[in-house]
Amino acid sequence: MAGLCEGRVVIVTGAGRGLGRAHALAFAAEGAKVVVNDLGVGLDGLPGPDGPAAQVVAEIAALGGQAVAHGGDIATSGGAASLVAAAVDTFGRLDTLVNNAGFLRDRMLVNLDEDDWDAVMRVHLKGHFLPLRSAAAWWRAEAKAGRPVAARVVNTSSGAGLLGSVGQGNYSAAKAGILGLTAVAAQEMGPYGVQVNAIAPAARTRMTERTFAETMAAPGAGGFDAMAPENVSPLVVWLGADASAGVTGRVFEAEGGRITVMEGWRPGPTADRGARWTPAEAGEAAAKLLAAAQAPLPVYGAR
Template identity: 50%
Template sequence: MGICDHRTIIVTGSGSGLGRQYALALAAEGANVVVNDIRQEMADAVVAEIAAAGGKAVAACADITSMSGADAIIAAGIEAFGDVHGVVNNAGIVRDRMFASLSEDDWDLVIKVHLKGHFCIASRLVQRWREQSKAGQKVDARIVNTSSGAGLQGSIGQSNYAAAKGGIASLTLVQAAELARYGITANALVPAARTGMTEGPFGAMMKKPEDGSFDHYDPANVAPLVVWLCSPLSAQVSGKVFEVEGGKVSIASGWKTGPVRDKKARWQPAELTDVVAALIAESPPAQKVYGA
């Protein structure tokens, strides 16, 4: 018996890296897994790996950035397993450039894959779950999004990626607030792990230790939290952004209203120099932008 028995979970971008580890871990805990990846051979390999270990999975390689693609992915899960109970929005890309050198295509593609990719499947699933709830069916559904430290603090050379990942964190908060009435939770991950997207800038820092010690950046370290978030055990947890790295788990503390000065009248522009200086002095400093 596993904590995800009889649940069907879609994992986007699960042909390799973090997504593959999520798919394997979910299957090991009893979930039926819909393995989504744009690379058919990679998705098929993960499905075969799950089947060899005694689990159940199906490949669905449609485009996550279109509603027709989302419909096809969800349909694959329903056809194979009868229903879908959650999605782990993991797929992503990077097109790193300094902001002054960023092209329109660099911006559009990253925003499309991350933000629209998070929207399409979740939107279609939420519509399905809402109808189930209105029909009197008990819904216990999950949306697990993927933000990033770049989205929370910013990252030099990744303004497009940081904007998308920051948007995903905010999207998660709104989803959680709006969808609780239907039995749907929404949470986000901020994983720090070794993947294809980290090989360039963080390859040396994240490499596997040669001495056999704990592999801090192994993507498998993130998977247990994903499994738990997809399970019935997490039903009371929503609207959280979890940071996960090695053996560490934390919940990110988001934007809050800080110190206030209220003149109870309109400010004159020149007055604000001292006011802003005082507010900055009283505010806790933000974490540094990555690479700054």
Template identity: 55%
Template sequence: MGICDNRTIIVTGSGSGLGREYALLLAGEGANVIVNDIRPEAAASVVKEIEAAGGKALANSDDITSMDGAQRIVDGAVARFGDVQGVVNNAGIVRDRMFASLSEQDWDDVIRVHLKGHFCLASILVRRWRDQVKNGQKVDARIVNTSSGAGLQGSVGQSNYAAAKGGIASLTLVQAAELGRYGITANALAPAARTGMTEKVFADVMKKPDGEAFDHFHPGNVAPLVVWLCSPLSAGVTGKVFEVEGGKLSIGDGWRTGKVRDKKARWQPAELTEVVESLIAEAPKPQKVYGT
């Protein structure tokens, strides 16, 4: 028996890296897994691994950045397994440039894959789950999004990626606030792991250790939280952004209103220097932007 028995979960970008680890462990915990990846051979390879271990999975290479593609993914899952109980929005790309050198295409590609890719599948599924509730069916559904430390505190050379990941964190908060009435939870991850997107930039920091030492940046270290979030055990948890690295787990503490100065009247521009300086002095020191 596993904690995700008989639950069908879609995992995007699951042909390698983090997504592959999520798919394998979800299947190991009893889930039917839709292995979505734009590389058909990669998706098929993961499905083969799952089936060899006795699990159930379906390979899919439809486009997550279009509503038509998202609908085909959901339709395929329903046709094979009867229903869908969750989605792990994991697929992503990077187009790293300093902001002054960033092209319009660099911006559009990253925003499309991350932000629109998170929207399309969730939109199709939420409408399906809402209709089920309206028809008297009990829903216990999960949206697991992927933010990043870059989205939570910024990252030099990744303004497009950081903007997309910050947007995903905010999207998660709104989804959680709006969708709880339908039995849907929404949470996000900010994982730190060795993947195709990080191995070049952080090759030395994230390299596999020698011998039997704990592999701190192995992507499999993130998978247990994803499986738990997709399971019935997490029904009471929503609207959180989890930071995961190695054996470390924390919940991000987002933007909050800081100290307030209230003049009870309109400020004059020249008097704001002293006010702003005092507010900055009293505020908690922010985490540094990555790369500074």
């Protein structure tokens, strides 16, 4: 199973199903040794009856690869630390972290409970931060000990984080936060040999096949399945490999056969009078600037 990631040790969180499973199998196919993390929970984040991480490990082993399952909660300090320890103790090192785990608790804002807000923030945003912190600490120690580091982190945002999504205020906010975390981590960890990027994928998973059922439907026999999660994984594997050297702090959309580099917030039309505005003057200036600016892309689900 020699390939682009031969000899690399890769962690994928939320790798029991959907995108995470596709990423884990794709990394293994390119020669990586994989730590398959999954709590085995349902769409609402509650424990399920099976153990999908072990099933993915078995799939990788059947193909001649090496993998180990990790069932810890990566949104806790102990779970994140044990995740990194699983890679280092089993395979002797860690090279790539793919933060992918997540679930949904969709509600319109007026019906969104505080618990549903906290739960989604916890698994998406905290569940990115804690594994990243634990992995970064290990890589920094390696760099300070004089051992070369060529580490990669791939975070998972969403179109909801880029544009917003009606009925997903908690999810959109968490995914937007991941973009900010990615930018900061890329700068802070660069001196230690760590590259940090993010993807905003569109694919058929348990989280999307119900919410966007028509869009995510599989095609008829013989057609290109644009929403198959396996379409996203090649970009993730490249970002997690040595081959992506020099690429950091970037965000990519990936859907079907399309890859897009997202350019993010950039200054648009500006007015500066060199002194304080009155409210009326500020409003007049803002109206002129808005007339000269590009209209924002619509929020998903907007009418």
